Amino acid sequence: MIGPHEYMVAIFKSVSHAMKAERILKERCVPFKLIPVPKHISSDCGVCIRFAADARPDVETALIGEVDIALIRPLV
Amino acid sequence: MTVYLDNAATSWPKPPGMMESMAEFNGRTGASPGRSGHRLSIEAGRTVEEARALTAELINARDSLRIAFTKNATEALNIVLLGLLKPGDHVITSDLEHNSVMRPLRLLESRGIEVSIAPCSAKGELDPEAVGPLIKKNTRLIVLAHASNVTGGILPVAEIGKLARERDVLFCVDAAQTAGAVPIDVEEMCIDFLAFSGHKSLYGPQGTGGLFVREGLEHELDFIMAGGTGSRSEEELHPDFMPDRFEAGTPNAIGIAGLGAGLRFLRDTGVSIIREKESRLIGALIEGLDEIEGVILYGPPAGAERVPVISCNVKGMGPSEVSQSLDEEFGVMTRPGLHCAPAAHRTIGTLPEGTLRLSPGYFNTMEDIWHALDALESIALTAWRRG
Ligand SMILES: Cc1ncc(COP(=O)(O)O)c(C=O)c1O
Numbered sequence: 001m002i003g004p005h006e007y008m009v010a011i012f013k014s015v016s017h018a019m020k021a022e023r024i025l026k027e028r029c030v031p032f033k034l035i036p037v038p039k040h041i042s043s044d045c046g047v048c049i050r051f052a053a054d055a056r057p058d059v060e061t062a063l064i065g066e067v068d069i070a071l072i073r074p075l076v
Numbered sequence: 077m078t079v080y081l082d083n084a085a086t087s088w089p090k091p092p093g094m095m096e097s098m099a100e101f102n103g104r105t106g107a108s109p110g111r112s113g114h115r116l117s118i119e120a121g122r123t124v125e126e127a128r129a130l131t132a133e134l135i136n137a138r139d140s141l142r143i144a145f146t147k148n149a150t151e152a153l154n155i156v157l158l159g160l161l162k163p164g165d166h167v168i169t170s171d172l173e174h175n176s177v178m179r180p181l182r183l184l185e186s187r188g189i190e191v192s193i194a195p196c197s198a199k200g201e202l203d204p205e206a207v208g209p210l211i212k213k214n215t216r217l218i219v220l221a222h223a224s225n226v227t228g229g230i231l232p233v234a235e236i237g238k239l240a241r242e243r244d245v246l247f248c249v250d251a252a253q254t255a256g257a258v259p260i261d262v263e264e265m266c267i268d269f270l271a272f273s274g275h276k277s278l279y280g281p282q283g284t285g286g287l288f289v290r291e292g293l294e295h296e297l298d299f300i301m302a303g304g305t306g307s308r309s310e311e312e313l314h315p316d317f318m319p320d321r322f323e324a325g326t327p328n329a330i331g332i333a334g335l336g337a338g339l340r341f342l343r344d345t346g347v348s349i350i351r352e353k354e355s356r357l358i359g360a361l362i363e364g365l366d367e368i369e370g371v372i373l374y375g376p377p378a379g380a381e382r383v384p385v386i387s388c389n390v391k392g393m394g395p396s397e398v399s400q401s402l403d404e405e406f407g408v409m410t411r412p413g414l415h416c417a418p419a420a421h422r423t424i425g426t427l428p429e430g431t432l433r434l435s436p437g438y439f440n441t442m443e444d445i446w447h448a449l450d451a452l453e454s455i456a457l458t459a460w461r462r463g
Contacts (some may be wrong), residue, residue, distance in 0.1 A: 014320045015121050016110060016124070016141060016319050016320065019125035022125075023140075037113065043310050044306065046113060066266055
């Protein structure tokens with residue numbers, strides 16, 4: 001079990017973007033979880049991608065050229 | 077026996093699984109996509125993204141997010157025409173267009189946009205050479221049907237797309253009659269905007285359609301509707317990015333669930349298999365009609381590239397009367413009149429009465445075609461006897 005400090009989140013412009021990101025990450029077998037955007041990060045309704053900090057390169061590699069990431073940051 | 081030959085208006089029946097997919101969405105998912113973070117909203121979002129991805133694959137668009145869903149092809153065409161063209165701009169179209177192109181263009185004309193109409197032959201054929209000379213300094217857009225819903229003829233979009241690209245003019249294709257029925261490649265055909273119906277050859281339900289927008293061009297289109305998108309809710313400015321820019325308001329997710337099932341059917345069956353069967357049906361129909369004394373055929377000659385649509389008339393009887401008789405006495409459902417495309421009828425010389433249009437689909441059989449031909453033969457005989 002990893003603690004909240006070891007998680008990162010990727011935020012997208014819209015849920016359509018997040019849903020495409022989810023599809024691509026699933027296809028590439030990158031481990032992640034789709035979660036509601038935490039209120040302390042954005043007031044937006046919607047979802048974001050949470051992943052372990054050490055998976056960041058995999059996430060970025062998978063999504064580059066496929067879907068724009070608005071922001072990557074630690075979960076907390 | 078009843079035979080549905082009005083697939084050019086909307087395809088029917090729909091493939092197995094389409095209704096089930098809508099029922100399942102309604103019963104199990106039901107939520108609004110992209111509006112909340114809960115599991116049902118996420119599931120609804122997945123349904124919409126899957127349909128986007130399948131559409132993108134079908135037209136060779138690299139990015140699913142370049143597809144915005146609309147309620148039909150008409151809405152998609154309005155987004156492009158009303159959003160792009162400004163007073164002083166010039167736009168070129170053909171004289172075969174559906175009112176979903178013609179009416180927005182006539183409206184724009186009254187607002188100071190110049191409209192030129194490339195003439196087609198009386199058989200509804202467009203010579204790509206006729207378009208080049210119409211291009212002027214202020215030409216912003218060429219908008220063209222991929223296939224006519226009156227003649228069934230396929231227009232030379234790849235040649236005209238290339239010409240538009242060379243001359244730095246944007247190119248919009250009305251693929252209402254072709255998306256799913258004829259291969260489309262937005263890259264090879266140099267298409268900047270592609271408007272399509274979801275409810276025709278993509279086998280989705282009525283109330284579905286969409287628009288492909290080439291990368292970067294969304295900023296050239298003023299949106300014609302602004303509102304909630306679930307994204308950037310803190311901002312009161314409407315989003316400037318695809319697909320949200322053209323998807324204000326709760327989408328028709330249940331319809332898109334059905335469209336997704338239609339697109340899966342299309343992918344699993346294959347456009348080429350569908351095209352082959354539809355070509356056989358329309359080929360037999362045209363051949364049979366050609367042999368009936370008193371039937372006049374319109375549009376490109378037999379053997380020309382076409383979608384499964386044919387217009388004809390029976391000598392001595394108006395198309396409405398023929399269509400009514402086909403329906404009431406023989407159970408054959410067709411569409412008479414102008415088919416929302418008076419320009420096309422002017423071109424082929426069938427104003428004001430129009431034509432009888434027969435449009436078979438993938439789920440028709442050869443027996444259906446023979447039945448329709450027998451019925452028309454009998455009606456033509458009646459008309460002849462009446463003198
Ligand atoms: C050539 C053509 N363009 C546009 C349309 C409009 O499509 P929709 O009914 O999906 O708006 C149709 C069909 O009705 C059509 O045949």
